[in-house]
Amino acid sequence: xxxxxxxxxxxxxxxxxxxxxxxxxxxxxxxxxxPGQFFMISVxxxxxxxxxxxxxxxxxxxxxxHFLYAVRGKGTSxxxxxxxxxIIHLVGPLGNGYPKPGERxxxxxxxxxxxxxxxxxxxxxxxxxxxxxxxxxxKDEFIMTDELKGLKSKPIMCMKCxxxxxxxGKGTVVDILKEFLASGSVHIGSxxxxxCGPKGMLESIARTAHDYRIKGYVSLEENMACGxxxxxxxxxxxxxxxxxxxxxxxxxxxxxxxx
Amino acid sequence: xxxxxxxxxxxxxxxxMTASGTFGYGEEYAxxxxxxxxxxxxxxxxxxxxxEGNPPPRICETPCGMLNAIGLQNVGLKNxxxxxxxxxxKFDTKLIVNILGNSLNEYVTLSKSLEDAGVExxxxxxxxxxxxxxxxxxxxxxxxxxxxxxxxxxSVKKALVITKLSPNVIRINEIAxxxxxxxxxxxxxxxxxxxxxxxIETWKPKLAHMTGGLSGPAIRPVAVRMVWEASQAVNIPVIxxxxxxxxxxxxxxxxxxxxxxxxxxxxxxNPKATSDIVNGIEEYLKRKEIYDIKEVIxxxxxKSYNNPNx
Numbered sequence: 001x002x003x004x005x006x007x008x009x010x011x012x013x014x015x016x017x018x019x020x021x022x023x024x025x026x027x028x029x030x031x032x033x034x035p036g037q038f039f040m041i042s043v044x045x046x047x048x049x050x051x052x053x054x055x056x057x058x059x060x061x062x063x064x065x066h067f068l069y070a071v072r073g074k075g076t077s078x079x080x081x082x083x084x085x086x087i088i089h090l091v092g093p094l095g096n097g098y099p100k101p102g103e104r105x106x107x108x109x110x111x112x113x114x115x116x117x118x119x120x121x122x123x124x125x126x127x128x129x130x131x132x133x134x135x136x137x138x139k140d141e142f143i144m145t146d147e148l149k150g151l152k153s154k155p156i157m158c159m160k161c162x163x164x165x166x167x168x169g170k171g172t173v174v175d176i177l178k179e180f181l182a183s184g185s186v187h188i189g190s191x192x193x194x195x196c197g198p199k200g201m202l203e204s205i206a207r208t209a210h211d212y213r214i215k216g217y218v219s220l221e222e223n224m225a226c227g228x229x230x231x232x233x234x235x236x237x238x239x240x241x242x243x244x245x246x247x248x249x250x251x252x253x254x255x256x257x258x259x
Numbered sequence: 260x261x262x263x264x265x266x267x268x269x270x271x272x273x274x275x276m277t278a279s280g281t282f283g284y285g286e287e288y289a290x291x292x293x294x295x296x297x298x299x300x301x302x303x304x305x306x307x308x309x310x311e312g313n314p315p316p317r318i319c320e321t322p323c324g325m326l327n328a329i330g331l332q333n334v335g336l337k338n339x340x341x342x343x344x345x346x347x348x349k350f351d352t353k354l355i356v357n358i359l360g361n362s363l364n365e366y367v368t369l370s371k372s373l374e375d376a377g378v379e380x381x382x383x384x385x386x387x388x389x390x391x392x393x394x395x396x397x398x399x400x401x402x403x404x405x406x407x408x409x410x411x412x413x414s415v416k417k418a419l420v421i422t423k424l425s426p427n428v429i430r431i432n433e434i435a436x437x438x439x440x441x442x443x444x445x446x447x448x449x450x451x452x453x454x455x456x457x458x459i460e461t462w463k464p465k466l467a468h469m470t471g472g473l474s475g476p477a478i479r480p481v482a483v484r485m486v487w488e489a490s491q492a493v494n495i496p497v498i499x500x501x502x503x504x505x506x507x508x509x510x511x512x513x514x515x516x517x518x519x520x521x522x523x524x525x526x527x528x529n530p531k532a533t534s535d536i537v538n539g540i541e542e543y544l545k546r547k548e549i550y551d552i553k554e555v556i557x558x559x560x561x562k563s564y565n566n567p568n569x
Contacts, residue, residue: 004291004530042528047323047476047504051527091530223318225325226527230287231280232329233318242311242332 001029003093003228009086010064012079018070019114019143020080022055024088025064031093033057033065035122036196036219036251039092040227041067043078053079054224054246056118056196057093059147068117068143094227095250098122098194098217106130106190108180108216109156110173110205112197116143118219119196123151130156131180135173135201139166173197174204181212192216193254203259216254220245260541261551264298264518266496267419267444269379271298271353271519274552275509275537278500278523279304279357279382279423280329284343285350291530296537299353301521302343304384305373306358307365309335319456319465324475324502325524326454328468331359336369340376348377355380355421363407367414380419382447383411398425398450404434405441412442421498424448424489426478431485432492439493447498447521448489449482475524476502483515490516490557504532506539513552514559 011023022041033039040052053075055067071080082088101107107130111119116134123132124147132151136142139162151158160168161176169176181188193216195205202218209216222234222245229247236245237258243249262273276299284302285294294300312332319326334343339356347354356378358369370381385398385407397403404422412420422438424431426449438446451472456465464470482501490497499517503509504525512520525532540552549555 002291049320050323050325050475050524051320089529223316223320225318225327225524226287226530228287228530230283231318231327231527232283232312232332233327235312235315235317235332237314 001031003031004089004091005030006087007064007090009082009084009088011084012082014080015068015143015145017140020069020071021145022067022069022079022082023064024067024090026090027087030065033060033093033121034097035125036098036118037093037095038118038227038250039065039067039090039094040224041079042089043075043082049075049078051225052089052091052227054094054221054227056114056219057121058117059121059124068114068145070114091227094246096248098219098251101126101128101192103128104190105192106186108177108191108193108214109133110177110193110195110197110201112136112173112201113141114143115196115198115219116148119194120147120151122194123154123156126154126156128155130154131186132156132158133161133173133176133180134158135161135163135176136167138162138164142167172204173201174208177205178208181208181214188212188214195219206254206257206259209254217251218254218257219250220252220257221250260544261553262537262540264496264552264556266380266421266498266518269353269419273298273537273540274513274519275533275540276355276498276519276521277301277526277533278521279384280327281523281526284334284339285347286343288526288530292534294350294352296534297352298519299355299380300347300350301355301357301382302347303333304331304357304359305333305336305339305369306331306360307336307368309333309338314467316465316467318471321454321456321473322477324473324477326456326466326471326473327451328466328471330468336372340372344376344378353379355382355419357382357384357423359384363410366407366411370411370415370418374415374418378418380421380444381411381415382421382423383408384423384450385425399428401434401437405437408438408441408443419444421445421447423450424485425450426452426481426485432488435489435492435497439495443495445496445498445518446489446493447500449478449485449501452478452481474502476504478502479508479511483511486512486517487515487559503536504528506536506543509536509540510543510555513555514557516557516559518556
């Protein structure tokens with residue numbers, strides 16, 4: 001079993017105008033990914049683009065390992081053109097993953113944009129009462145997959161919102177989170193936040209967590225070269241000095257990050 | 260099949276080494292590569308005190324390469340000796356420690372401590388382009404370089420003194436000669452090339468530090484040229500580094516005059532690159548029916564060419 005392995009592309013299709021789903025079947029045994037971990041994926045066998053790209057682990061089925069990605073630049077543009085049967089290289093699973101919530105805690109899962117993949121990987125393993133808040137700018141940008149619909153069978157209450165109100169509640173996930181906390185629907189002392197999404201969203205959540213004195217975790221992203229802790233390129237400033245997002249992270253306690 | 264090469268009094272089992280800064284202190288690669296298979300492990304540069312490095316973003320991709328402005332983040336001498344060295348000593352490979360300092364005294368302190376700890380070689384970082392102190396003054400100033408190399412040479416008896424040169428000079432052959440005359444056992448070149456990248460949507464530099472060091476396949480022709488020029492100018496071994504991705508690239512450097520090579524950025528794309536290259540060199544020699552790597556070193560017949568830069 002190696003964390004550097006070859007895989008075959010089994011599925012690669014658009015979910016909407018920007019977001020895509022990739023599924024790969026490893027051609028050798030791989031370590032079982034834990035919620036919150038990620039993989040480095042090669043988008044090209046040529047020297048340009050040179051580096052692999054990091055993507056959160058979404059889900060593993062008999063079809064293989066699934067990833068959600070948005071087409072943003074050179075690398076992801078090439079990724080969307082990968083075809084069924086293409087052979088690519090990956091490194092992973094990498095990173096620390098989300099700490100498992102205690103039995104008596106109430107997880108508040110918060111996802112923005114493609115962060116939903118990482119948060120889903122955690123939600124999928126929970127069997128306790130939990131709340132899943134998912135947000136986007138507008139209906140067009142709201143990612144919804146069959147997997148996410150499948151959460152309905154669990155004691156997880158899903159709340160959706162868009163900034164312009166075109167789908168779900170009106171506001172950002174942080175607005176919905178604050179309303180929810182202020183509503184008294186849950187015992188705040190038992191809540192633990194888990195958040196993954198754009199940096200601005202995570203910073204707002206950190207402020208809210210501080211104001212309500214709630215513990216929690218954020219999953220960060222940073223430019224990566226190696227993804228496995230050697231190059232120190234992905235370092236983030238914490239109260240304990242620089243930490244590697246790929247190794248000591250990507251999941252960090254909210255209060256440790258120096259925003 | 261003889262892959263051994265000799266630098267100073269040290270015989271290396273093969274000419275493949277890791278490039279400083281790309282291999283951490285070895286541990287991160289142990290799950291991918293059998294470290295016993297490598298000629299040498301060259302670790303991340305060590306300073307006397309720990310250094311925390313630059314603010315992010317520290318890296319960005321560029322065509323066929325990448326820029327880095329890590330900022331020499333390292334655990335410092337004490338932690339290296341106590342935590343990292345014992346792990347590395349478990350493996351049957353030569354250990355070369357890259358060192359950097361702000362003053363001659365710091366280089367001497369590092370060299371002496373590391374020699375006492377038994378490392379086989381010390382690589383002098385005089386060329387890292389990423390911090391205002393940390394070596395750049397030495398590498399591009401001929402007098403300072405000579406003084407530094409001579410001082411380190413004086414302070415160690417057994418360990419190899421390898422001077423790592425910057426490409427940021429006009430005449431590499433002159434710098435190479437100075438480093439040789441001052442007492443280097445070998446030279447390693449090239450370090451990264453200063454570069455920059457700008458985000459056209461935000462109008463900001465892609466690196467927080469503004470500039471960084473360019474590495475990867477993009478720099479290989481520059482490195483091959485400089486290895487050739489340096490090895491023509493000196494009698495000591497030259498270790499070639501710069502964009503080596505596979506054994507074909509490595510052979511190019513041997514032909515240009517390199518006695519050994521270092522593999523750097525390639526490790527990020529293929530964590531097994533170093534051991535794949537050892538295997539690849541063997542395959543190449545078999546195919547060419549050559550049984551000693553030393554027959555390839557300096558194999559480029561350049562006698563009939565004039566160097567326009569002379």
